[in-house]
Amino acid sequence: MTGNQQDNEPKHKRDLTRRKVVVAGAGAAVAVGGGAALATGAFAGEKSGTAASASASASSSSSAEACYRLTSETTEGPYYIDADKLRRDITEDKEGIPLVLHLKVIDSETCKPIRNAAVDIWHCDALGIYSGYEAMSSGGGGGVPSDAPSDGATPSGTPTGEPPSGAPSGGTGGSIHQEPTDDERYLRGTWRTDKHGKVTFKTIFPGWYQGRCVHIHTKVHVNGEWTDAGYEGGNTCHTGQFFFSEESVLASAEVEPYSTSTTTRTTLTEDTIYDQSGTTGGLLKLKYDKKHIAKGVVGSLTMGVDPDAENDNTTL
Template identity: 70%
Template sequence: MTGHEKAQGPQHKRDLTRRKVLAAGTGAVVAAGVGGTFAAGAFAGEETPAAGAKASGTSGETCYRLTSETTEGPYYIDADKLRRDVTEDQDGIPLMLRLKVIDADTCKPLADAAVDIWHCNALGVYSGYEAMGSGGGGGGGGGTPPSGAPTGSPTGAPTGSPTGAPTGSPPAGGGGHEEPTDDERYLRGTWRTDRKGEVAFRTVFPGWYQGRCVHIHTKVHVNGTWTAAGYEGGTTCHTGQLFFDEASVLATAEVEPYSTNTTARTTLDEDTIYPGNGTEGGLLKLKYKKGAIAKGVVATLTMGVDPEVTQDGTGGG
């Protein structure tokens, strides 16, 4: 398997029963439109019920299929900013991401849940990890080589046997958590679901980096408490990734700054994380004007979760 987010060993353990989201920038929720696609009421919660979902569940009956669990990846940062507009100063195609969270057993919306999203920018760089370049260390590739890096091809065969166990953090391709390298936090944020289980984020269409298709990471936290400081306690009931169809990605590749991204792109079918099961696996439903994707995209998805379990993101489900 290739790609920088496949699990190759124990995930860095973090306490998921005590979680605090810092409310930095809480008051600056932007409601103004961006481009011709987004109106001021874009956060009004207009998503329709999930297709095929039953009105209610009965004992032993599944109301809605669980949304696939995937690896958290190495670039999650807890205690992120409490906000719906995560764009900051990042260039890219405006993206309105509208998610609905429901109990997969009863089909009831999960109100007051905390939903995290985070993703790379148009050139494949994650905030908090800019030193790792496009997609980061070992498996990310595409970044600028460090100064003083060796050049040319090695000569001669290695001699002797290695001694001792490897030390230090796993490379980015191993799926283990990486510690942040900087204080940037663009394209990251957390917000609460409303009484309909809906939440919306304003961001930009993600780019790509070596080994992965275009995607957005997400987590859903329940049973915590919203306070003046943010969201505290609770458990993580879903860790997943959201994906984009190939037609939309190819359309973005014609638009700057995506067109300047020279990193080899992994397609949706080639990706080793995407489960290949459509919306159940996190494939977003997209709306945009054909031939004018640069004006903006609206992406929607209903996520069926089990609020009684903990999904720590150490692997797929």
């Protein structure tokens, strides 16, 4: 159901049975790389290095947090899998720069945190491959995903023409969903927000593929129910993407396995999905050692959402 359709229907007629998250088995994910201690500390309460500074910053600013505008809606992309794993550590065995992602979900009108929301994130690996769609992904300069420009042209300068996959100007819209081609589910997961509207994920810094800048996909589901099977029902109030500064991406490109990629990279300003509006558009606040990014990165963002909206962004 699209946002426009929802606007014309009463709330009690919303589809409350569409979504179901399957709980992952124990031990589904493991720490990777030399920066594993940094990411692990985010869950064990062990504050060290970059993670400590990010936690301190978040704590000091929370009391003075201003009301946020609605976070930009973007295309879901073709590689979303609804029945995903309920977990905070989505790394599995993928190599890459450790990334701890601190997210907060608030009602953009009241500024109150939204607790017990289900937050999905999913993204490609260090070489541009999506789990579930390995045969269709474009790592190493292969095929072009359907949320990338269809002409296969190498991006240069300011992008022109219509955004990819039918997304209208400004970065909103949807794209054609593709059915999974394999059973892999790395770098995908769902977790609930706490009473402060916060949720933390452990993953790796994403790579890039043809036609898109570095990004992470996200969805926020509310008004559903947490059960033994996971999260059921409710409405998808936000579909968006998180973006990374050009400086951080350039630094990551010097580290293996990112440095082995042969794919032409699209910059943040060239991307036709990111709306260039900063944090409102999904630009993450990042903390890392600029000389040693391989040690790990901490990203954070507050998402202002309308809990009564329906923003699946699954159709053109």
